Amino acid sequence: MHSYISTKKLFFLFSLSLIITSCKKDDDTPQEVIQEPTLLQWYVDSDTDGFGNPDSALGIQSTTKPNGYVSDNTDCxxxxxxxxxxAEEDDYDGIDSNCDGKxxxxxxxxSKTYGTNEFETGSFIFDTSDGGFLTAGSQYSPTVNNFIGSYSFWVVKFDIEGNLEWEKSYGGPNDDSISVMKETSDGGYIMGGISTSEEGNVYINYGNFDWWVVKIDSSGNIQWVKTIGGSKRDELGDIIETEAGNYLLAGSSWSSDEDFIREGINSSGWFVMLENDGNVLWKSHFDDGYVTSTVELSDGTFFAVGYKFTASGTMTDIILYRLEATGTFLWTKIINTGFYQARLNSILLGPDNSILLGGNLLSAIQEQDYWLLNLTQEGDINWSKEFNGGRFDNISSITLANDKNSYFITGNETNANSSKNEAWLANYNLNGDLLWKNSFGGSKTDIVNDCIELESGGFLISGYTLSVDGDIIDKNEGENNSQDLWVLKLKPNGKL
Structure with missing residues (x-):
């Protein structure tokens, strides 16, 4: 019997022999896979920011990072x-910080201060047709032009670079304090506040504090003055120029005689319409509370806000007023806040015809938050938002952005562990959401009160300061305890 191997088995053995042979060197040892080393180009990083200089490369490529070099070459x-x-980019400093090539x-x-060793404030600011600007506030300084003898209204004109051009004060020998100023359609200004004087520019006093209104032209010359008051304390809160060219005054009075004849013993809210020459057209009042701000609506009616104390005297409620053009009340509404103190001092008609109000809320534990309240023209709440920045926070002004897509708000806050006031400018969208917020000042009290957005971009802000450091660098140490007018010009991104 013959043995044999089939053709299929022979083919299998032959193939296996080939596979084994291909996996061995000539000396029958396994092959080792050798990888080539990776060589990198390294660049000088002189400023140690992790980004290298593209023009300063190491002469040779290397696998090891030398000291002072990085593999990145994108630093400009x-x-x-x-x-x-x-890096964070500032589009207005002339420096390409993020190396984008734009x-x-x-x-x-x-950031400039103006004043003496006495007392000056900046409460309002306006840009002028010559490219400069004008501020107004209160002052007590014997060196100021037209100083009469006590606290008075103070108007100061500056050129485009912030250099003083002229200044004028208004009032009498007793205390006169400005609370409102608005630009008028004739190119001048109307300002008002409280006065206890009856000499100088003030011709009569009915007793205690009276409403006092001054109309000036663009050069600060007085066109007319008006005193409205009674024998008790009267406080002017706001003035607006109406579409008809008259002036609506809003405020409060404890008086019940002279110009404020009424019944009742508590403070009452008053509205007084003046013709453009200062003559009274009509007066209207509501026998409770205080009026702080008002705005004219597109239908010619007026929307106003104020406050009143609850019956217990421990809480403050918000009062809303709606008046016809003749002074007749359409309605009043009360918003119960539940807070020890509630104030809404800033009012603005929004681009959607809603009413935006700004102020503060103070709790019984002496924590004050700043407050934004958005209402319909019927006084219904769209939204209400509180913001806690420090221990005491307050909104001082609200401005609608030139593009009408957001609001610019100025305010001040006091830190919980110090008495230092910090000033800020913030940008909020139309829903009251914070977009950005920038702070300014030094180590002492710094307050901002008013802001305008310039057509050319950027902002002008007025206030006052006691600091001599930080952003306040032009004030002498000798003025360390004096309160000076403080003016800032900021970039379009709100930075100094």
């Missing part, structure tokens, strides 16, 4: 740690 200024592709705009800013 290797001498400045704050300039690199990950042209930068240089926007000139300033």
């Amino acid at each position: 200024d290797d001498s400045d740690i704050y300039i690199n592709p990950s 042209n930068e705009v240089v926007y000139q800013t300033f």
